[in-house]
Amino acid sequence: PGNYADSKKFVIREYTDEQYAAELNRIRERFSPLVELCKKRGIAMRIGTNHGSLSDRILNRYGDTPLGMVESALEFARIARDLEYHDFIFSMKASNPKIMIAAYRLLVARLNELGPDWNYPLHLGVTEAGEGEDARIKSAIGIGTLLADGIGDTIRVSLTEDSPHEIPVATALVENIKKTSDAQGPTLNAQLSFDPYSYQRRATETIAVVGVGDPGQRVKLGGAELIRVVVRQANFDKIAHKIDKMGDYQPEIIYENARVADVDPRDDAAIAKLNAEQSPQFVTVRDDVDFAAIPAFRLLAARLHPRHPILLKDVFDCRSRSVDFLTTLLTAATNIGSLLCDGIGDAIFVRGEEAPGQALRLSYNILQAAGSRIFKTDYVACPSCGRTLFNLQTTTAKIKEATSHLKGVKIAIMGCIVNGPGEMADADFGYVGGAPGKVNLYVGKTAVKFNIPEVEAVDRLKDLIREHGKWVEPVRRAAALEPAS
Ligand code: SF4
DSSP: OOSSSOOOOOOOOOOOHHHHHHHHHHHHHHHHHHHHHHHHHTOOEEEEEETTOOOHHHHHHHOSSHHHHHHHHHHHHHHHHHTTOOOEEEEEEBSSHHHHHHHHHHHHHHHHHHOGGGOOOBEEEETTBOSHHHHHHHHIIIIIHHHHTTOOSEEEEOOSSOGGGHHHHHHHHHHHHHHHHTTOOSOOOSOOSSOTTSOOOOOOOOEEEEBSSSTTOEEEESTTSOOEEEEOHHHHHHHGGGGGGSTTOOOOEEGGGSOEEEEOTTOHHHHHHHHHOSSOOEEEEOTTOOSOHHHHHHHHHHHSOTTSOBEEESOSOGGGOOSOHHHHHHHHHHHHHHHHHTTOOSEEEOOSOOSHHHHHHHHHHHHHHTTSOOOSOEEEEOOOOTTOOSOHHHHHHHHHHHHTTOTTOEEEEESOTTTTGGGGTTOSEEEEEEETTEEEEEETTEEEEEEEEHHHHHHHHHHHHHHTTOOOOOOOOSSOOOTTO
């Protein structure tokens, strides 16, 4: 939908019901022969909506929203069903995990409303996730959250890396869910504290706890404050001598000094005692609860008075730490990222990773990928395909080298102009393959520079960022954070 049989000109216009119906008839004419052919040959089809690739018709009626994504797919599904073709699977991909999660949940709700014969399988994916640790975290947040919800039948992790790298990540995500699905815990006998279809941060009161700086320094959290990063005293001691070299990956609160109340969310007396406190308390789930982190924190958020800020943990039992960093990363990203995307959590505490530097980097990268705390440049990069007009991996590396100091700027790197511009989502700037050896540059969704020779395109991108007032000169740091210490 959006790229098939549809025009995509970002035109703003009102569609009357007649015009809308005429558009649907046009799609029916274009789509029906394909459906008939698939039916005749016994071929299955994916009806896959991508956020950012919605048709003008859908955009004008529903906006660039999860609801628009769902309705777009349903338009095509209705045509397929009218032709008695049912071998299809849906997908609702987006590069923003919050949008992707909301779209799949909304689709499931709509399919349930439509009736039991609408129970088609779902393929999950976070699109244009990019590469490296950030891409793995983003994928785990989107795919892992939905798998933990019980949604999803096939998955793809899209990386801007050699395709075989995607497989261990996808396999580990599925293995992780298999492990935790046995520990989902009691059915929630409480109303969810969040709207699963639309993000809103849980509204707590603000508190101040002891910080890691000078004696007497306090760090605010909760309310509209930044979501904070917590470490254990023992880990803080290991890195205390090099804090000034740790750049943006700074510990902010020491767990042992923060007067955290830990409760079993099923314990009525403990919850009632906390809820009777008039001043906001900093609360987390106890380590000895015997169920998975996501349902445990959801239950806590549901039962705890909203004035109390919540500290999220990735795991409860640190003795069962994984020796494999990928599993640690995916577990932390799924558990903490999922809760952040549902608006739960005012501070995070990654404990699955023992190395303090690595645990801090993971904490901040999860906050960034969930869109909860932006502290560095955000990249959206397509996974590449037969249409790609330049080497995505080396180009992405070059662009990152030139721009990775630009906090809060979002840059899309897309291999072609066929699908690239539509799928850049909410990027501030786009670097898109226009022709072999030539690049088009975008500001938002508007192409502003065309056919720039590839050798000078990164410099032109820097110029463009400068022209739009978002460039700052890089500051050389004394030393980078040691990743695994
Ligand atoms: S090259 Fe174009 S079609 Fe291929 S993955 Fe990238 S944006 Fe999508």
